[in-house]
Amino acid sequence: MNAERSAAQAGRVPGREAVADLAQWVGIASVSCDPDRADDVRRSARWLADAFRRAGIPRAELWETEGLPAVYGCRPAADPDAPVLLVYSHHDVHAADPSAWRVTPPFSPLRHGGRLYGRGASDAKGQVMCHLWALSEHLAERCAPAPAVTVKYLVEGEEEIGSVHLAELLSQHAEELGADVVMVSDSMLWSLDEPTVCGVVRGSVTASLTVRGARRDIHSGAVSGAASNAAFELCRMSLTC
Numbered sequence: 598m599n600a601e602r603s604a605a606q607a608g609r610v611p612g613r614e615a616v617a618d619l620a621q622w623v624g625i626a627s628v629s630c631d632p633d634r635a636d637d638v639r640r641s642a643r644w645l646a647d648a649f650r651r652a653g654i655p656r657a658e659l660w661e662t663e664g665l666p667a668v669y670g671c672r673p674a675a676d677p678d679a680p681v682l683l684v685y686s687h688h689d690v691h692a693a694d695p696s697a698w699r700v701t702p703p704f705s706p707l708r709h710g711g712r713l714y715g716r717g718a719s720d721a722k723g724q725v726m727c728h729l730w731a732l733s734e735h736l737a738e739r740c741a742p743a744p745a746v747t748v749k750y751l752v753e754g755e756e757e758i759g760s761v762h763l764a765e766l767l768s769q770h771a772e773e774l775g776a777d778v779v780m781v782s783d784s785m786l787w788s789l790d791e792p793t794v795c796g797v798v799r800g801s802v803t804a805s806l807t808v809r810g811a812r813r814d815i816h817s818g819a820v821s822g823a824a825s826n827a828a829f830e831l832c833r834m835s836l837t838c
Contacts, residue, residue: 616713618648619726620706622688623715629665629689629758638754641688642666645725645752652729653736654750660770662762665689665754669773672732675743683749683776686725686783687756690717711789724782725752749776756783806831 627641628634642659649657649670656671668688693703693716701707706715713723728750735744751774755761767774787793810827 622722623706623718624704626704627689628692629755638665638689642668645688664762667753670750672748674747679746681747681776683779684728685751685781686721687753689754689757691757721783
């Protein structure tokens with residue numbers, strides 16, 4: 598909440614109104630892994646596109662996929678040759694077990710003890726809103742209608758289910774998404790007292806490995822020394838990786 602306090606003190610971004618906006622968005626159960634929540638994910642995308650427009654972003658669009666929609670926004674710099682920053686994030690959330698939420702139900706956001714509790718508040722709707730607030734602060738500091746660099750946003754709706762249509766989306770919109778720097782806005786707040794910059798993140802790769810051995814049972818005493826054993830070969834591979 599330090600960012601909220603500083604913004605409120607500066608008199609430019611109303612802290613309480615900003616958090617109320619975030620709470621409204623968190624209240625949309627945009628659970629991408631649940632087909633019954635697909636309409637909620639679309640409602641979340643529409644909400645964000647409207648938030649972009651309210652923040653003065655002239656180009657705010659829903660990008661449909663064969664699955665769930667992403668949201669694109671672009672606030673160009675006055676100089677067409679200025680560098681371009683692309684902010685990537687997501688507006689879908691994990692499913693939640695209401696019985697595990699002791700402070701408030703997951704989609705009934707509650708501000709309590711200086712924090713906002715609700716599914717998606719920190720993964721990653723809060724981060725997206727922080728970027729909008731930061732852009733507003735930047736424009737106010739410059740006393741200018743345009744940012745120093747062109748700022749683009751790509752906020753997808755399928756990150757929690759493996760970004761199944763992201764590659765296709767990037768291919769279809771390669772020109773609009775061209776950028777000099779990409780900021781992945783999907784990390785955690787390290788400390789309430791210190792600003793944090795995350796320089797590196799690790800991804801994950803899912804793969805299937807098949808090891809084939811003999812097609813039929815062979816005698817362990819007669820030919821076991823010469824014939825490869827699938828379990829043994831898997832162990833040897835793991836030791837050499």
